[in-house]
Amino acid sequence: MSTVSGPPSAPPTTAPPHLYGRWRRDPILTVGGVIAKAWWPFWRPLSPIRRTDDVLGTITLQIIDRQVVAADENVVALTLAAPDGSPLPRWHPGAHLDVILPSGRMREYSLCGDPADRHTYRIAVRRIPDGGGGSMEIHDELRVGDHIPIKGPRNAFPFAVPGHGSPATTIRFIAAGIGITPILPMLHTAERFGVDWSMIYTGRSLESIPFRHEVTAYGDKVAIRTDDRDGLPSMEALLGATDPATGRAPSGLAVYSCGPIPLLESLRRHLADRPDIELHYERFSPPPVRDGRPFTVTLASSGRQVRVGADESALSAIRRAMPSVPYSCRQGFCGTCKVRALVGEVDHRDTILTDAERAAGAYLTCVSRGRDDHLTLDL
Numbered sequence: 001m002s003t004v005s006g007p008p009s010a011p012p013t014t015a016p017p018h019l020y021g022r023w024r025r026d027p028i029l030t031v032g033g034v035i036a037k038a039w040w041p042f043w044r045p046l047s048p049i050r051r052t053d054d055v056l057g058t059i060t061l062q063i064i065d066r067q068v069v070a071a072d073e074n075v076v077a078l079t080l081a082a083p084d085g086s087p088l089p090r091w092h093p094g095a096h097l098d099v100i101l102p103s104g105r106m107r108e109y110s111l112c113g114d115p116a117d118r119h120t121y122r123i124a125v126r127r128i129p130d131g132g133g134g135s136m137e138i139h140d141e142l143r144v145g146d147h148i149p150i151k152g153p154r155n156a157f158p159f160a161v162p163g164h165g166s167p168a169t170t171i172r173f174i175a176a177g178i179g180i181t182p183i184l185p186m187l188h189t190a191e192r193f194g195v196d197w198s199m200i201y202t203g204r205s206l207e208s209i210p211f212r213h214e215v216t217a218y219g220d221k222v223a224i225r226t227d228d229r230d231g232l233p234s235m236e237a238l239l240g241a242t243d244p245a246t247g248r249a250p251s252g253l254a255v256y257s258c259g260p261i262p263l264l265e266s267l268r269r270h271l272a273d274r275p276d277i278e279l280h281y282e283r284f285s286p287p288p289v290r291d292g293r294p295f296t297v298t299l300a301s302s303g304r305q306v307r308v309g310a311d312e313s314a315l316s317a318i319r320r321a322m323p324s325v326p327y328s329c330r331q332g333f334c335g336t337c338k339v340r341a342l343v344g345e346v347d348h349r350d351t352i353l354t355d356a357e358r359a360a361g362a363y364l365t366c367v368s369r370g371r372d373d374h375l376t377l378d379l
């Protein structure tokens with residue numbers, strides 16, 4: 001392994017949260033937290049970060065830097081800061097921001113800067129001309145000096161450092177294209193904590209992969225492999241070192257991967273019989289629909305009906321009739337697409353609604369389906 005020379009150095013920060021999102025609580029901090037909450041109404045007016053909308057938990061940040069970070073010019077990185085330079089809420093690798101765009105669209109973007117930097121957040125966005133419009137808006141409309149509201153940070157892809165919530169001894173990072181964004185801060189953190197790690201970074205071509213110079217600074221811990229030059233990587237190439245005794249990936253490995261669904265599904269299938277290997281992954285696109293059957297959604301406000309195919313989400317079908325309907329994660333965990341189901345039996349497939357919310361009719365269009373042939377939604 002080579003010595004790292006390029007990435008920014010900073011003093012070790014706190015260990016990331018527990019694998020399941022829990023903090024290792026210090027009893028003194030716990031008591032302090034209770035006292036701080038009790039005093040919050042009194043010292044909130046003095047807080048340097050102003051919540052612009054207490055109900056939604058939104059803060060407004062300013063774009064202080066904009067960089068094109070892929071040679072094909074299709075990925076732009078934005079650096080955000082509080083307008084008055086105040087410190088920002090802490091975050092850990094794997095966290096993302098909900099960014100509210102000028103059009104009102106909300107989109108989630110992984111934080112890809114240095115978690116030890118308390119004054120700026122960095123996100124990166126690939127231009128997707130045939131997507132939902134969010135990336136085009138960021139590329140074409142947002143400039144340095146603009147203000148944008150954000151919510152978060154929140155973390156749906158927590159990184160557990162070996163010895164701090166993970167029994168693994170070695171980490172293998174597998175990033176594909178823009179999937180490098182949540183992985184970058186994990187590299188910073190793994191390096192700071194002296195973790196034994198390596199990474200394979202794949203993409204269509206060298207020109208298409210963002211932050212190439214940032215990752216090559218880690219020397220031979222990082223292997224870059226592109227489809228046009230090297231072909232599609234084998235599972236052995238993705239997982240790196242093999243155990244000479246078994247010819248398979250070694251025990252004690254933790255794999256963190258972000259990329260397209262076929263890559264993640266292949267990894268999941270390949271490691272299905274390996275309980276000795278941790279697999280953590282984050283997808284940027286909706287999961288495939290499993291065991292779907294077609295049904296019809298009626299939009300209550302207009303009476304219009306849309307047919308939902310067996311292999312598509314209700315959200316996709318509704319967007320054909322209502323292109324501006326709000327959504328963000330498309331994976332059932334952010335709540336942006338929540339509506340009320342008025343008629344019909346629901347097949348809930350989300351991970352966030354409580355029993356009480358479901359009983360009150362809440363329904364997430366991006367993942368949930370209808371048990372009946374017809375559902376009427378409050379849209």
Ligand code: FES
Nearest residue numbers: 328329330335366
């Ligand atoms: S879009 Fe996030 S829960 Fe549906």
